[in-house]
Amino acid sequence: MNKTSALEQELSHAIKELVRSSCSSKETSPSLCPVSLVTVEWPLGNLDYWERFIRDEYDKALSSQSNNLWKFWSNTNTKITWIDLCSWDGHKREQALRCIKSAPNRFALALVCRRLNDWVPQVRQAASEVLSKIVTNTDKSDVVDAVFFTLSHWSSWKRIDEKSKNTLLEIITTTRLLDELKLNLIASPTGPLSSIFSQIARKSAIDHYLVEIANRAVQPSLRAKVYRCLFSNKVSWFNGRKWQWTDIRYCQGHEVPVISARPLTIHVPLILLLKSAANDRSSIVRRVAAEVLIRELKNLGEESIQLAEQLSLDRSTAVAERGKFALRKIAGDTLF
Numbered sequence: 001m002n003k004t005s006a007l008e009q010e011l012s013h014a015i016k017e018l019v020r021s022s023c024s025s026k027e028t029s030p031s032l033c034p035v036s037l038v039t040v041e042w043p044l045g046n047l048d049y050w051e052r053f054i055r056d057e058y059d060k061a062l063s064s065q066s067n068n069l070w071k072f073w074s075n076t077n078t079k080i081t082w083i084d085l086c087s088w089d090g091h092k093r094e095q096a097l098r099c100i101k102s103a104p105n106r107f108a109l110a111l112v113c114r115r116l117n118d119w120v121p122q123v124r125q126a127a128s129e130v131l132s133k134i135v136t137n138t139d140k141s142d143v144v145d146a147v148f149f150t151l152s153h154w155s156s157w158k159r160i161d162e163k164s165k166n167t168l169l170e171i172i173t174t175t176r177l178l179d180e181l182k183l184n185l186i187a188s189p190t191g192p193l194s195s196i197f198s199q200i201a202r203k204s205a206i207d208h209y210l211v212e213i214a215n216r217a218v219q220p221s222l223r224a225k226v227y228r229c230l231f232s233n234k235v236s237w238f239n240g241r242k243w244q245w246t247d248i249r250y251c252q253g254h255e256v257p258v259i260s261a262r263p264l265t266i267h268v269p270l271i272l273l274l275k276s277a278a279n280d281r282s283s284i285v286r287r288v289a290a291e292v293l294i295r296e297l298k299n300l301g302e303e304s305i306q307l308a309e310q311l312s313l314d315r316s317t318a319v320a321e322r323g324k325f326a327l328r329k330i331a332g333d334t335l336f
Helices: 003-022 034-038 047-066 069-075 082-086 090-099 106-117 121-136 140-156 162-172 175-187 193-200 204-216 220-232 270-278 283-295 303-312 317-335
Strands: 234-247 252-263
Touching: 003 034, 003 047, 047 082, 047 106, 082 090, 082 106, 090 106, 090 121, 106 121, 106 140, 106 162, 121 162, 140 162, 140 175, 140 193, 140 234, 162 175, 162 193, 175 193, 175 204, 193 220, 193 234, 204 220, 204 270, 220 234, 220 270, 220 283, 270 283, 270 303, 283 303, 283 317, 303 317
Parallel strands: none
Antiparallel strands: 234 252
């Protein structure tokens, strides 16, 4: 049995247990319901599939339970739970959102965030209205995991609007969550962290953490991304796609990326940034330093020679070539 089949079997059994407990007089807290317990460490990838699986298994379990005539009356009044976030019925999805006080785990919170992209406008509205309450009452580590998943996917969501995006960003950039987000950005070795960072950085609240992230982040591509933001004094992010006509007479065109940007609210001295980036342990970051050095040679004075010499001796060929080019450029400027 492969891993997916084992997860399916485990989840199917938990859903049946949930239906049996829901159709009895016994009350079960959201955090102790069978599905909540099973999905505590559930992977957040492939949520489209797991939503469909939960929806189908839940319907089958309810249908199976209703075959018992003695319990038919209780099935018509099955309690609304967070599992109904996956329901076919938009009214139930909306009810589930309004009934949830806190998410029992990160999987459930990720489903709540996905309702911001629901195909029913009223469900999207409900998700936007209750999100702050749910996030506030949910464990911080679960919030961060769900937020990272959401931010790495929402550029492909077609129905979420800017207002809903801003709602989530305003919530997560509060003092309570921002420290946790920063620590995760710094400590995570894998994942699309540069993209996630760009989305978080749409809000200026993170600006004061940029130098720390640039110096301490485990992932080199993230450090390079943050250094580029600091060097250019702005942050940019992917904001979806729009259609661009190439020849409207023949209905020809293609989608182009939409890039948005904002200026940073902090300023770090250029020479300090360059020295820090030039001494980074990754050649990806040192190459950024070399590129900026070449661009800013005229603004650095005597410091440029020392940095160019250091980079020209770099063990990375790409960095060393840029350092040598900077030295030649300095020599040429000196001659003339």
